[in-house]
Amino acid sequence: MVKRGKKIGAALLAATLVLSLAACGSSSSTDQSKGGTSAEGKTEEAPKLTHLSYWVSMHPAAAAQMKTYAEMGMYKELENITGVKVDFQHPPTDSAQASEQFNLMMVSDKLPDVIETSWIGYPGGPEKAIQDSKIIKLNELIDQYAPNLKKLLEEHPDWKKQVTTDDGSLYMFPFFRGGEKVRVFYGPSIRKDWLDKLGLQVPTTIGEWHDVLTAFKEKDPNGNGKADEIPLYFTKDDVGIDAPFLGAWGINYGFYQIDNQVKFGPIQPEYKEFLTTMNQWYKEGLLDKDFAAPNDKLFDAKMTGNQLGAAPVYNGGGIGKYANLMKDKDPNFNLVAAPYPVLNKGDKPLWGQKDFATNGIGAAISTSNTNPIETVKWLDYAYGDKGDLLFNYGKEGEAYTMENGKPVFLPDVLNPPSGVSLQQSFAKHNRSTWSAPFVLSDEFQMQYLALPNQRDALEVWSQPTDERKMPLVTPTKDESSQYASIMTDINTYKDEMFLKFIMGAEPLDNFDKYVKKIEAMGIEDAIKIQQAALDRFNKR
Known part of the structure; x- marks a missing residue:
């Protein structure tokens, strides 16, 4: 929900970079029963981590009032619960600079332990990132060590379809919009x-x-x-x-x-x-x-x-x-x-x-991570009942209180002083007004939308049908480089001509020439690649 910072799902790859972590090998004896239970209601063993570095492109609402997400109420409380200290490292908020930093990171020998981004935008898609040995396939780890996310995907097969590759790989802990009210903004x-x-x-x-x-x-x-x-x-x-x-x-x-x-x-x-x-x-x-x-x-x-x-x-x-x-x-x-x-x-x-249940953003575990099992457990916390409260609202008593069994934001959160936006007020406590690996709730949304x-x-x-919208499809490894080569040039040209046509620098009589040039640049091949990706998506 961000702009002037428009929808993350449509932004450049780097504009949606969010998290990365670098784990130390030491263990901790914290008790996760202090913070949550498994999907079956059983107490889980704590994630045996003491330190993670978390690379994230900081949202402007947070950047206006803090240097790092570690200052956010949600993450401070998560550290108290799990005993895991997170060292956030934020690239520049400028999308071009963030993209450059992401690209440099992805070719390095040492990756952050966890990388959160819009993996749909990775060249070749998330399956290619797995094949490139950048991130790990999570199917077995989620099945064995992430009971909360596992239960969620079993209950929502349509959500699972959106976060699974054409080859059947689960690759991230996703950001989900849990209901219809949080998908239109x-x-x-x-x-x-x-x-x-x-x-x-x-x-x-x-x-x-x-x-x-x-x-x-x-x-x-x-x-x-x-x-x-x-x-x-x-x-x-x-x-x-x-x-x-x-x-x-x-x-x-x-x-x-x-x-x-x-x-x-x-x-x-x-x-x-x-x-x-x-x-x-x-x-x-x-x-x-x-x-x-x-x-x-x-x-x-x-x-x-x-x-x-x-x-x-x-x-x-x-x-x-x-x-x-x-x-x-x-x-x-x-x-x-x-x-x-x-x-x-x-x-x-x-x-x-109107967003899909997911916008393609999520936290993937890199191949440099030396504690993938413990990291999976740590990430899974957000999808449990107590994690749901923490990630949607923040720390109880500081951001919200329970009334009649439901979380209600405190008055000073809902009514910030003049000159401070409501989004900035929430950003002190949580990331619910943009994205993170958790499930955004309708109940949060109806409090965030405080004004009539x-x-x-x-x-x-909410009135448009959106019936013509493409789902979040991905090209194959073989298609990816061809598609990227075609569309990089086409997008640059169409953006240039968009401005020229509207401002009158290019007469609209030349529209047919513009179309022929895009055709000569290979748009039909790009359409065929998108068609194949759509056909594969429909068969998932």
């Missing part, structure tokens, strides 16, 4: 106070959006007497896999499927129609002039400076964040969710943001 938003001032309704179609954005530009809804309103902010990343605005044409910015047949959105005729509309909006001044060079701090300044009328945002890191930042500065500020737009009134939206606008957003953004 991103979508279009709009200033309802501006709409009310101008006597307008929340738009639902592309045509209505055009009318509303034009009014935002021309009718001074912020009331300062200046023509400084920015009607709509969205970037290439916002178009993305979940396709706000682009999805109105029934396609997305990457691969999708119709009746199990794979297609590539940016070469479809509908994509030209989308670009034509966005080019018109850009010419009319309805799009932020800085959309080609997104900047999170600049976005924050524009939103809190009462300039932005609409933008795709996160529920917690957007609607909740700005409501809290603006509650003292402007009591009238009212950012609400808008439906994913369609072309025709009454159409059912096909595209929206946030709960309304969950309902509004």
